[in-house]
Amino acid sequence: MHEFELISSITSDVSVGDDVTLGIGDDAAALRLTGDTVVTTDILVEGVHFKRQWSPARSVGRKAIAVNVSDVEAMGARPSAIVVALAFPKDLDQVWVAEFEAGVKEECARAGVSLVGGDLSSSPTVTVCVTAIGDLEGRLPVTRSGARVGHVVAVTGNLGWAGAGLVTLQRGFASPKEPVAEQLTPSVPYGQGVIASDRGATSMLDISDGLLGDLGHICERSGVGIDIDTSLIEIPDPVARVAAATGRNALAFVLAGGEDHALAATFPTEVLPEGWRRVGVVVSGDAVSVDGHPWDGAAGWDHFA
Ligand SMILES: Nc1ncnc2c1ncn2[C@@H]1O[C@H](COP(=O)(O)OP(=O)(O)OP(=O)(O)O)[C@@H](O)[C@H]1O
Ligand SMILES: Cc1ncc(C[n+]2csc(CCOP(=O)(O)O)c2C)c(N)n1
Ligand SMILES: [Mg+2]
Numbered sequence: 001m002h003e004f005e006l007i008s009s010i011t012s013d014v015s016v017g018d019d020v021t022l023g024i025g026d027d028a029a030a031l032r033l034t035g036d037t038v039v040t041t042d043i044l045v046e047g048v049h050f051k052r053q054w055s056p057a058r059s060v061g062r063k064a065i066a067v068n069v070s071d072v073e074a075m076g077a078r079p080s081a082i083v084v085a086l087a088f089p090k091d092l093d094q095v096w097v098a099e100f101e102a103g104v105k106e107e108c109a110r111a112g113v114s115l116v117g118g119d120l121s122s123s124p125t126v127t128v129c130v131t132a133i134g135d136l137e138g139r140l141p142v143t144r145s146g147a148r149v150g151h152v153v154a155v156t157g158n159l160g161w162a163g164a165g166l167v168t169l170q171r172g173f174a175s176p177k178e179p180v181a182e183q184l185t186p187s188v189p190y191g192q193g194v195i196a197s198d199r200g201a202t203s204m205l206d207i208s209d210g211l212l213g214d215l216g217h218i219c220e221r222s223g224v225g226i227d228i229d230t231s232l233i234e235i236p237d238p239v240a241r242v243a244a245a246t247g248r249n250a251l252a253f254v255l256a257g258g259e260d261h262a263l264a265a266t267f268p269t270e271v272l273p274e275g276w277r278r279v280g281v282v283v284s285g286d287a288v289s290v291d292g293h294p295w296d297g298a299a300g301w302d303h304f305a
Contacts, residue, residue, distance in 0.1 A: 061103025076197030163257020213300020225285020
């Protein structure tokens, strides 16, 4: 199949939301948003973020959308639109590309975003770059810099699952299935970003590199410390099972495992929105601690370490 046939087959059945005034098919799309626009991009590279032996194409397509929309959620914006650039080897099976695009559309529907454009190229390995756009709808962005001493630190979504899934896959296993599924496609708590913003969240981010590492960004930008109270941390059963089977520390998966794309935020009061759970408190200082002590385990993911 040639490039333009491929584009037609990908874009023939795309439906869009009311904020799209011009969808796929021209040099650019047009959107009519009601407030300030948030824009974010994240890249997925074969061998770095996924392996084709581990991930069905559909999961890669879904993950590419999920990890980007979670950044829009983390700003307290309503996810609006997505563009997807895909580069892949010339000899890649066309079914792979079709399934990837099906995954993109499936996750767009789950996230409530419109696919409004993209790009295709050939490349030695599969690379996906997505840009996501969100509408603040009159709200202020929830940044990383608004945490103040005494605020409650809370999370919504899964923690530890994707990291446990990665270790499972690295050891050559495909089960337990739930953590593996979360590694292949994180379940982002869609809708919670706007809810947190409306409930007064003072800072927020999505957890891509591990809870402690990412909360460190809030500490740095807000000029505070954060203390995590491990008595408040639940260890999900499948995560505990992977830890036991691999001789690892289950708490380390939850605190330092990456790629769950849960949301973490600080709130000025104890009363949290439904679905959020308290994990700690903002303290004076400049770093994240665990039960009052520095964490001596591995920090979060670093692409260039
Ligand atoms: N190559 C780049 N050029 C310009 N800005 C960049 C570049 N890479 C990252 N940034 C910006 O730096 C900030 C932090 O980016 P980073 O990728 O660490 O955060 P993230 O996207 O939330 O996390 P993750 O990539 O782990 O999901 C963001 O504002 C991002 O737009
Ligand atoms: C094949 C394979 N090897 C390793 C990993 C683990 N991994 C890759 S990127 C990342 C952090 C988030 O990335 P980013 O900061 O780019 O969002 C993690 C934990 C994986 N998913 N697949
Ligand atoms: Mg990024």
